[in-house]
Amino acid sequence: MLVNGVHTRTVWMEDGVVKMIDQPRLPHEFRIVDLPHHTDTAKSISTMIVRGAGAIGATGAYGIAQAALEAPEDGFHAYMAAAADTMSKTRPTAQNLFYGIKYVLKAIEGAGDDIAAARAAAVTAAQAVADDDAACCEAIGRHGAAVVPDVARVSTHCNAGWLAFVDWGSAISPLYVAHRSGKDVFVFVDETRPRSQGARLTAWELGQEGVPHAVIADNAAGHYMRTGEINMVIVGSDRIAANGDVANKIGTYTSALAAKAAGIPFYVAAPTTTIDPDCPSGDDIPIEERSGDEVRFTWGWSDAGEFIRIRTVPDGSPARNPAFDVTPAALIAGIITEKGIIEASPEGIASVARTL
Secondary structure, eight states, X not given: OEETTEEOOSEEEETTEEEEEOGGGTTTOOOEEEEOSHHHHHHHHHTTSSOSHHHHHHHHHHHHHHHHHHSOSTTHHHHXXXXXXXXXXXOSSOHHHHHHHHHHHHHHHHTTTOHHHHHHHHHHHHHHHHXXXXXXXXXXXHHHHTTSOSEEEEEEOSOOSGGGSSSSOSSSHHHHHHHHTTOEEXXXXXXXXXXXXXXXXXXXXXXXXXXXXXXXXXXXXXXXXXXXXXXXXXXXXSEEOTTSOEEEETTHHHHHHHHHHHTOXXXXXXXXXXXXXXXXXXXXXXXXXXXXXXXXXXXXXXXXXXXXXXXXXXXXXXXXXXXXXEEOGGGOSEEXXXXXXXOSSHHHHHTTOOOO
């Protein structure tokens, strides 16, 4: 997608070095960070320098490829097992992370004991994961644009745009396609506290693309749905269970309930790499609980031009911080995938689920 008019991917690899947009610095500063070692790449996921299902998946794949390039010939497979364990523990909810790791490990396994071939296979496989993510999201845009009304007033939650994937995004991709085709698209951007990925990232993306939008407080979405100012909701997903239940950024379930009450369609957009066919239902999806400091403190630019952290709650007050919630399949109008729009049901999921 576009940054100051220049096409840019969220994450990529050059000569064994993983490069990515430093997302916590947005929208105040656009900066690329270089990660020379697989442990640096793993840390970028856990600290959320990179975040979003597809972007994490590609980053995990690149990290395993880095490990393959680093690993000594003597003890290569032990080194790879340790690297895969490190990468897998960075974040527990996003299915794309585990898909990317497994995809590269399978390519390495196929090379047998030929270490040079294993290294080459790892790099090729990691790039394939990233390219597949970008292609899937472009296809999601085409399929999803078909259900975007000619006059669309769309609510979205968190950031499921280009920054959450390698390119194009999931929930925002149909809106980019619809806007470019001439449809009247306006996006209500939930702040998505506590990390404010909507206010910081989605709003920045939409501005780069020239899509009309407004940032709203998270608890304003239901109001605009009830008054008819929002006529559609599209969100992304970090993991989709075999029965069609969906895990996404905390607050998504609340948005789905409001959409149901208002009688407006609630769509989920995700590549099929987000589907976990081994996860029976949303109750089986691990929900990451992050540090309470993300709730107690916030970051931003001061009037003096400093990027600073400030406390927003009483000193000593504890906080709870689940990063995701689960939206039951019954609340979902459809899941927009690269293969088309499917029902949020066991049959719909089984029709498109991938296996490795």
